Amino acid sequence: MNGSLLKALELFEGARRVLVLTGAGMSAESGVPTFRDAQTGLWARYDPRELATPEAYRRNPSRVFGWYASRLMAVRRVSPHVGYDALARLGEMYPGALTVVTQNVDGLHTRAGTRDVIELHGSLEAFRCSGCRDPYPAAGVVQLVEGGGEIAPQPPECSKCGNFIRPGVVWFGEMLPEGVMERAWQAAREADVALVIGTSSMVYPAAELPAIVVGRGGRVIEINPEATPLSPSADLYWQAAAGEALPGLVEALQRRARSRKDGT
Ligand code: OAD
Ligand code: ZN
Numbered sequence: 072m073n074g075s076l077l078k079a080l081e082l083f084e085g086a087r088r089v090l091v092l093t094g095a096g097m098s099a100e101s102g103v104p105t106f107r108d109a110q111t112g113l114w115a116r117y118d119p120r121e122l123a124t125p126e127a128y129r130r131n132p133s134r135v136f137g138w139y140a141s142r143l144m145a146v147r148r149v150s151p152h153v154g155y156d157a158l159a160r161l162g163e164m165y166p167g168a169l170t171v172v173t174q175n176v177d178g179l180h181t182r183a184g185t186r187d188v189i190e191l192h193g194s195l196e197a198f199r200c201s202g203c204r205d206p207y208p209a210a211g212v213v214q215l216v217e218g219g220g221e222i223a224p225q226p227p228e229c230s231k232c233g234n235f236i237r238p239g240v241v242w243f244g245e246m247l248p249e250g251v252m253e254r255a256w257q258a259a260r261e262a263d264v265a266l267v268i269g270t271s272s273m274v275y276p277a278a279e280l281p282a283i284v285v286g287r288g289g290r291v292i293e294i295n296p297e298a299t300p301l302s303p304s305a306d307l308y309w310q311a312a313a314g315e316a317l318p319g320l321v322e323a324l325q326r327r328a329r330s331r332k333d334g335t
Contacts, residue, residue, distance in 0.1 A: 072323070075309040079320055080327065082290045082306055083264055089169040090262035091158060092280050096269020096295060098177055100152045100314040103145070107271050123242045128201070132235050136226040139238035140216045143195040143209060146177040154268075154313035155183035157321040162186055164321075164328060170258035174270060174277050176240050189255050191247055191277055197239030200229035207236045252276065259283035267293045268313050272301040281305070 083089075095105035106114045121127050121134070128135045162169045162185050171180050172189045178196055180188045198207040207227065215224050226235040241247055259265070265284040272278045281291045281301055293305040294316045302308040309316055 075307060075311070075316070076319055076323060078307045079292050079309060080323055082292055083324060086263035086290075087165075087168060088258075088261045088263055089161070089165050090258050090265045090280070090284060090289075091161075091169065091171040092265060092267045092270065092277065093171065093173045093175060093180070094268070094270025094272075094277075095175060096271075097154065097173070097313050098146075098149075098175055098179055099269065100154065100312060101149045101179060103149060103175075103177055103179075105269075107273070119243060123240075124244055125242055128237060128242070132237075133225050136236070136238065137216075137224060139195060139240065140212050140224070142176075143212065144216060146179070146195055147213075149177075149179075151179040151183035152314045154315075154317035155179055155185075157317035159184035160325065161321045164324060170255075170262075172255045172258060172277070172280060174274065189251055189258070191241070191251055191255060193238075193240040193248060195238070195240065198236050199239050200232060200234050201237040202229060202234030203232045205229055205231050206239075212236075247276070255280065256283060260287055262287075262289050265289060265291045267291060267295075267301060267305070268317075269295060270299070272299040 095103070099105055104111050104113050106112050109115055122138050158171065158180065170187045170189060171185050172191060173180055174192050176190065176192055176195045178194055196209045198209060198212055199205060200207065207229070211227060215227060226237065228235060259280045260283060262284045265281050267281055270277065285291060290306045292307045292309060293299070293301055294309045294311055294313055296310060296312050298308065
């Protein structure tokens with residue numbers, strides 16, 4: 072058994088509550104680009120100030136709306152990889168005691184069957200009115216984009232107040248959705264183990280969560296092929312891709328739980 076796996080098993084020993092924190096790297100093996108990769112990252116190819124701020128949307132609603140609509144179409148075409156399935160099984164091992172806090176807007180945790188998911192940065196499926204915040208069905212957006220071909224569509228208007236519909240994601244300079252911070256922080260305060268996967272740990276407040284866990288005596292396991300600002304302080308920095316590390320980890324945890332139940 073590899074050293075990181077053994078160490079991870081040791082850190083899970085006796086854990087009653089688990090926090091999983093994920094970032095864009097969790098979806099890389101499903102074919103969703105990350106943000107900060109030097110070659111393939113979205114922020115290497117696009118300027119976030121032109122696409123991911125409220126000002127950008129006010130300046131050019133069609134461009135911003137079109138970009139998020141095309142990202143929605145792209146994530147609908149991909150599937151959660153084996154690492155996602157492993158996390159869903161881990162959730163079943165900790166009924167009511169495992170929370171996934173994700174910075175991702177692609178919905179893949181839920182599609183893989185994880186029950187308790189907190190989406191810190193909103194969701195590509197959750198369009199809403201930029202005025203009255205009334206939700207707008209993603210199906211309507213997809214229809215609009217499919218009908219419009221190559222032309223960036225003008226956002227639909229709200230049937231209640233007439234304002235433009237906007238993506239239901241958090242942009243730079245915006246607050247996190249109501250209640251979401253509180254729920255995520257609560258889960259962090261209660262966790263004995265934090266599993267931090269595929270995030271550069273550079274965007275706050277999400278990057279603060281591991282420190283909350285540590286502050287209450289919990290342990291931190293980081294899974295990432297590249298070291299991050301979190302790596303030096305993690306109890307275990309496991310240098311691996313999510314899809315490589317997670318299936319083996321969860322299988323080993325399940326084997327251990329089974330053998331204890333059988334008294335072997
Ligand atoms: P980043 O793009 O900043 O970081 C992705 C991380 O995933 C990097 O540390 C990679 O090394 C790692 N990674 C790549 N492939 C991996 C794999 N197969 N398995 C595991 N890890 C892998 O993405 P985030 O940290 O999620 O916010 O970025 C945080 C926020 O910044 C995003 O939610 C987004 C962005 O601006 C908003 O849009 C508000
Ligand atoms: Zn409205």
